[in-house]
Amino acid sequence: MDKKELKKIVGDVRKQNSIFSDKSFLDNLAVPNSIIGRENESKKLVKFLLSYEKGLVVPLVSIYGRSGSGKSTIVQFVCKNLDVNFCYVNLRKAKTVFGCINLILSELGHENLKNAQGMNNAFVILEKLIIQMLDKSGNSLFVLCLDEFDTLFYDKRGKPSDFVYKLVVLVEKLRALKKHMCIITISNKVLSEFNLDDRVISRIGTSEIYFDSYSQSDVLKIIRNRAKKSFLEKIDDDVLQYCANISSEEHGDARRAIDLLRTSGEIAGIENKKISKKHIDEAVSQLQKNQITTIISGGSYHFRLACAALSRLTYVNDEGWHSTSELFKQYQKIVSSETRQISYRRFSEMLVELVNSGIAVSKTESKGRHGYGSQFKLTVDPDLIGHSCFTDWWTSVVESKKKKDDALRSVEALKSMSFGKRYSRFGNLYHNLGL
Ligand SMILES: Nc1ncnc2c1ncn2[C@@H]1O[C@H](COP(=O)(O)OP(=O)(O)O)[C@@H](O)[C@H]1O
Ligand SMILES: [Mg+2]
The missing domain is CATH 1.10.8.60 (Helicase, Ruva Protein; domain 3)
Structure with missing residues (x-):
């Protein structure tokens, strides 16, 4: 340039x-100074948060509802305007459970820890930081807002339920020191959809606030x-x-x-x-x-291949739903010969990622005595996805589909020409064209 x-x-x-005149009012990440409506939801949240003043501590509040319903905004607006210390993190920025604790620590001004330093150590530091913060401000309540809470559960190896358990235990520990903490989880999903184990469920109660779509x-x-x-x-x-x-x-x-x-x-x-x-x-x-x-540009090579497989099947067959095995076969056809293929299981996880990103939706279908299987369907134009994944490859997919359609059209034309004749003078041409 x-x-x-x-x-x-x-x-x-x-x-x-x-x-x-001022674009900041059109910034979706900034918390506005005034909120339109949402009085009931705000009231419920304030009630949960301040119940500790009368001796009842709510350890966890689950906020859920569809995207764009004001969850992140209202939670931050309420916390900012109460006499509490709060820490707001969006867990989408962390790829692992350990990344989550690091995100929280760094939001509280602490340097990042290495995995080897361990989760227990991280919690000791977190406890210290919270106590220091409350002592300094004179507030009694610390609120930990975990936005996009569901992303925590993508890291199955990181034991997400254990992590939540440790947080709840921290709430109990602080209570013994006459300090209070409340965890707010924000998600599109209701809490019962997560894989939380019984010892967590029995401790967190049922404080939920549903944000209806506008x-x-x-x-x-x-x-x-x-x-x-x-x-x-x-x-x-x-x-x-x-x-x-x-x-x-x-x-x-x-x-x-x-x-x-x-x-x-x-x-x-x-x-x-x-x-x-x-x-x-x-x-x-x-x-x-x-x-x-x-x-797509943020996804791995295999993620893009999974997108490409679904786009090709949708585009070529003009059809919506496709099973995991169909998609896996398609993936095997387009993966480059120099690349090591991922396993069927890993590929299914890739398809779940696709659904999580909003590019596709899934449904479960019975396969009779073979149990249940997932089906996937694109939510966007396959041409848009195919192009963004592998431009040259997609151009060849489009060209070959065009050729096939042209061939089909000429066959249709031939059929209509030979209308009424029992035997066409084109002999077994249809047959040769594979029809
Ligand atoms: N009640 C409201 N009053 C004013 N702005 C709102 C309101 N609800 C949402 N918004 C705005 O809409 C956008 C999306 O809200 P957000 O809180 O991010 O939704 P969610 O977290 O539910 O996906 C943000 O820019 C936010 O400022
Ligand atoms: Mg949000």
Whole structure:
């Protein structure tokens, strides 16, 4: 890149930003200063957190609901505005259970530990840090927020249930010292879906708060408020309504609505125009592309092969659901001969990863006396996935499908030409073409 190219990039970014007054209101990671609605959920959370004041300690509160329903935001907003010390971590940033404890320690200002230093040692340090923090602030309650809690359970070797047990034991230890701790877990799933063992379950009680998905009008209220603060000019209400409708198609998702609003603003900025519905449509496809590229480029080679296998089967057969064994066969066909293949079991885990990333959905089906098997289906256009995985390979898949379709079409044409004749003059041509 030379200076001229950089100058052009700077110019483009300025253009993108030209219609905003303050983009921070469209940042999904920032906690807003005011919350729209959600009084009931906030009230329940405050009640759980402050029950220690009357002698009842709630060791763990489980917050659950679908994405974009305000879970992360409301938990942080409440904790920030109470007289408590709190530590908020998003466990998606940690790949292992030990990575989780390191994430917590580093959030509390401690350096990372090596695996060899051990989990018990890490907990001794955590306890010390919490006591120091509470002593310094004069608060009595420490709140540990574990967002995207389900990612902890991807590391089966790291004994996630043991980790939660150690946290709960820490709560009990602190209580004996007249200090209090409450763990808040945030997830799309309800707590009973996790593999927690009985000694954990019997200690944590049943303090749960469900975040229902927003209605279309809730989403509209949220983005109306953000639009007012972040754009120089007023956005037409029917454009905001359109954005809210799209973001509520599957379930009311405030994150998607804010992302859409920001991206369509950037697209409109480049065109030097006011935001219109067309810009929202363009933003929908741009966001989907970005999301897929991020997921795929962050995945391992075998993860991309699993994506490619599902995309090829879906594309070539025009069909949705595919079994693990079908997909594994397809994977074996496309894996490069120089690469060592992963086992069937590891491949099934890869497919679960695919579902976790949102690219596919799965269902379990009975195979009669052979027990149960999983089936997988893409949630996005196979062409988009195939391209992002292996561009050259995908181009050849598309070409060969086109050839096959063309051949089929000409056969159809021949069939219609020979309509009415018992024996076609093309002899067994159909047969030769494999029909
Ligand atoms: N009630 C609300 N009032 C204002 N903004 C909200 C509200 N609920 C969610 N948001 C915004 O929507 C986006 C997604 O919310 P988030 O808390 O990340 O959802 P979740 O954690 O449930 O996936 C964030 O930008 C957040 O600021
Ligand atoms: Mg969240």
